Amino acid sequence: MIDNQSASQQINAILKMNRDWRGETLSRLRTFIQKADPAVIEEVKWKKPSKPEGVPVWSHDGIICYADTLKNAVRLTFPKGVQVQDPKKLFNTRLESNTVRAIDFHEGDTFNEAALKALILDAVRLNMSK
Template sequence: MNPTEEIDSLIEKHPDWRGAKLAQMRAIIRGVDPAIVEEWKWMGAPVWELDGILVVGNIFKTKVKLGFMYGALIDDPDGLFNGELGGNQRRSVEFAEGDEVDEEAFATLVRAAIAYNRSKPRKTPARKTPARQTPAKQ
């Protein structure tokens, strides 16, 4: 299966509120920019990327978690981040059953993550230097 089909399957495997919440968040993420790519990584996590990883989704027994790879480095004007607050890089938005989401505020976080990814200096491939040649012994 391709990544989009894997994510579809994950949502279908959770016909309760968790699948519905992941589907809702997926629609918001994909609606921000048509260039966002869906991936399936780390043995079963939906990932959305654009110029790098933006958001990683996870379904747990009592919550749905949307982790922003560089959440600690982007503005959260509406205070949506409520998980992984102690780290210096990641932040997450976690939903329990019945939690509502401010869709525009969440889309603002996705746009900020895209802007952050685009502002990072591009990694240049390591220069491959040829092995030093030593003269053959005679």
């Protein structure tokens, strides 16, 4: 049963469920997040009947970001996104929110690695400053 598995194993199972470009994108983002912050902790949260596998979450002294696979995108959401410095304007959705910001990655998208690493590290800095 998936609940008895480690968070890493559960995320591996989520990746296998998404056998198309979304799974590949999520896998690339996961690897990138782990490299950007080697102290990151992987978790799976928010299991519910409509999403029994849950949601991959990356934390360091609090949640940095979490990922959702949508029909036409992989969404990386930063719960404290409003406070995160985004000089390269990577955030492209949830812009109306008072707290979160997110990036939707679509099929064939590449990402600015330096800018994304800066977002991740700024989110870590925010968590550690509390």
